[in-house]
Amino acid sequence: MLTDNKLIEVKNLKKYYNDGAVKALDGVSLDIFKGDVVVVIGPSGSGKSTLMNIIGCLDIPTYGEYT
Numbered sequence: 001m002l003t004d005n006k007l008i009e010v011k012n013l014k015k016y017y018n019d020g021a022v023k024a025l026d027g028v029s030l031d032i033f034k035g036d037v038v039v040v041i042g043p044s045g046s047g048k049s050t051l052m053n054i055i056g057c058l059d060i061p062t063y064g065e066y067t
Helices: 048-055
Strands: 006-017 022-033 063-066
Antiparallel strands (some): 006 063
């Protein structure tokens, strides 16, 4: 796909709590392009809400980049 159609880019996103004892996200990378339909699924505590909160600018990552 063309990079000019990229809406969201996440690189090596990490979110740790309690001085690293809890790893909510640990190295998540993804690209979302215009027209994509994306579903995030997983068990309770797997980091789904944390990922969405970071992408939605409601939280900040411990490490990594998103645009």
